[in-house]
Amino acid sequence: MNRIKSFEHCVKTIVVRPAPGRKSRAIVQVGPLRIPAAIGRSGRSAGKREGDGATPVAAMAILSGYLRGDRLSRPKTPLPLRPITKSMLWCDAPAHPSYNRPVRAPFPQSCEEMFRNDGLYDICLVLDWNVLSRRRNRGSAIFFHLIRPGYEPTEGCIAVSRRDMLRILPHLRRGTVVRVL
Numbered sequence: 001m002n003r004i005k006s007f008e009h010c011v012k013t014i015v016v017r018p019a020p021g022r023k024s025r026a027i028v029q030v031g032p033l034r035i036p037a038a039i040g041r042s043g044r045s046a047g048k049r050e051g052d053g054a055t056p057v058a059a060m061a062i063l064s065g066y067l068r069g070d071r072l073s074r075p076k077t078p079l080p081l082r083p084i085t086k087s088m089l090w091c092d093a094p095a096h097p098s099y100n101r102p103v104r105a106p107f108p109q110s111c112e113e114m115f116r117n118d119g120l121y122d123i124c125l126v127l128d129w130n131v132l133s134r135r136r137n138r139g140s141a142i143f144f145h146l147i148r149p150g151y152e153p154t155e156g157c158i159a160v161s162r163r164d165m166l167r168i169l170p171h172l173r174r175g176t177v178v179r180v181l
Helices: 162-171
Strands: 013-018 025-030 033-038 059-067 081-083 088-091 102-104 111-113 123-127 143-146 158-160 177-180
Touching (some): 158 162
Parallel strands (some): 013 177, 143 158
Antiparallel strands (some): 025 033, 088 102
């Protein structure tokens, strides 16, 4: 029997613990399931700053998500997943009024492309790090997304394999808390 079916339908909290050996590796626990993950190239930080490459040590609710519908069918999940389009960007310019918000191209300030060739954001969940209550330079675009080959570090996000993301999505909802320890 698949272990993931043995826990309640929607989990309330996902726990992200550091993995031994490398500061950019973690173990994501979803109910009884433990999943290897990559985190920020600088490891974890309680004092997250824009561009530091660290994953914030925090409890962050899942707010919503994005999906590359041209690459994947809509997975079974109670989460709202909006389609990613070529013009979608995410502002990471601290001085801009749209800091840590989705914006559309063309956009003259610093931003993150959402429509990526590398597949990292084929499934991309938005975590409430500096989103609902923003402060300049506190960090932006902290997502729970898909992994690079070899579990390479992220810029501060949490990343898992496509297979694992598809396994856990049915158990996630808006408000599920991702707690980085």
